[in-house]
Amino acid sequence: MTENRSLQSIRGTHDLLPGETEAWDVVEGLIRDVMGLYQYREIRTPVFEDTQLFARGIGEHTDIVNKEMYTFTDQGGRSITLRPEGTASVVRAWLQHRLGAQGTVDKLYYMGPMFRQEAPQKGRARQFHQFGAEVLGTDAPEADAEVIMLFLSVLDALGLETWSLHIGSLGCRECRAEYRVLLVEFLSGIEDLLCEECRERVGTNPLRVLDCKNEGCRLATAKAPSLLDHLDDECRAHFEAVQALLGDRGIPFTVDPRMVRGLDYYERTTFEVLSPDLGAQDAICGGGRYDGLAQMIGGKDRVPGVGFAAGIERIMLALEAAGIDLDFEPLCEVALIHIGDAARQRLFTICDTLRRAGVACTTELFDRSVKAQMREANRREALLALIAGEKELEADTITLRNLVSGDEEQVAFTDIVTTVLERLDQMEEEAVDEEPDEWTDEDEQSGPGPGEAA
């Protein structure tokens, strides 16, 4: 409405700035590491899809489809929607490219932005980021347990130790339909005790009534029949197998008979991982089995599948709450410091040469004082400074200063690259010698130095 002179990012979207992106890189890198460990392979699908994919997959009566999708008509008159979640797209791509044709089980993961038009608050943005994993083509309860274990391994890799795992089962379509009749019968009897919204839900999505946070509804439905008591034999066996697999590995979990997911495609196993440090938006991961999804979006054959989606922003918040700081300054090995214009030009060339040799370095682009240039070198935690002014140009040498020890030496221009590489090697050796034990395995803080390549 208001015509601001300067535009800003739109409501519910955020810029990730230097100082934050480094931590995201670390987190994403650790996620990829764990995915590799479990042999899941990445899939990247478009951020927008045919609206029907989500309408049919997620469900017409869900909040997501009803009121939260970014939908628009493109110039060809097609209805397009920015993806509000990842699973439907992955299954669509799996069907489209016949990834199951080899008869193998496919294990896929994805990572990227999702879009939902909700009221923004902490841990909930309109563009947010999820990563997720999917196993397609198998009913095996091991797949259910594996995706849960996979996510918990990610938390472990990140150092997040406080979480709780909640699991439930929605049964298959057959047993849920039978149960639904029972439930509607029960709810009809207590209808006047329910909140307005729930009275509507009795007709549209009765299972959600059990998940209502309203005190009155909770009390009124306390004695409602439980879905878990009405699973058919196969679904019960499957659910028990999943629990046994988790239990055998000492993974703590709570069975939540009322857990209902907000997406219609779930069947059988559902689960959530909650973080105690997040406030209202405390789910960092949600998932489950979706054996009917492939057919809901037009696939000919039944393709069983199970997976999860996890919110990266919420994980970042949980890390922060846990006091885990993954930020690091990008490595700067050499700062080039000039006095005067001639030296400035000379150093620009030397900087280029050093970079070609794989040395991370920077030159001064403002004409600030030597003091300011040194201060910045210090701020960047540069290891070496190369200083040049009239004196050096005349003598055809450069001053090389070790910024850790303060030692200085004069180096001939022709020897700069070899000497710098030599000194950096020496400093690295010294640093390894002094490094405390706990840091010796892998030093995440220093980031990937371009210098290592050479």
Added chain:
RNA sequence: GAGAGAGUAGCUCAGUCGGUUAGAGCACCAGGUUGUGGCCCUGGGGGCCGGGGGUUCAAUUCCCCUCUCUCUCCCCA
């Protein structure tokens, strides 16, 4: 979508019961060292007091609208 709170320097925040040039700390720049970092001292730059409208002699301050953020409901990752 509903309710509540908040927006003042790059950042974290004071402040004005409406009244001249709006402050601190950190950060930045410069000087103290005719060319050398971290500590210290001195000085400096930087603000349409979120935006628009209204009341008033006078609005950063009061009122309304709007935008954004935060919290809650809801929903979800």
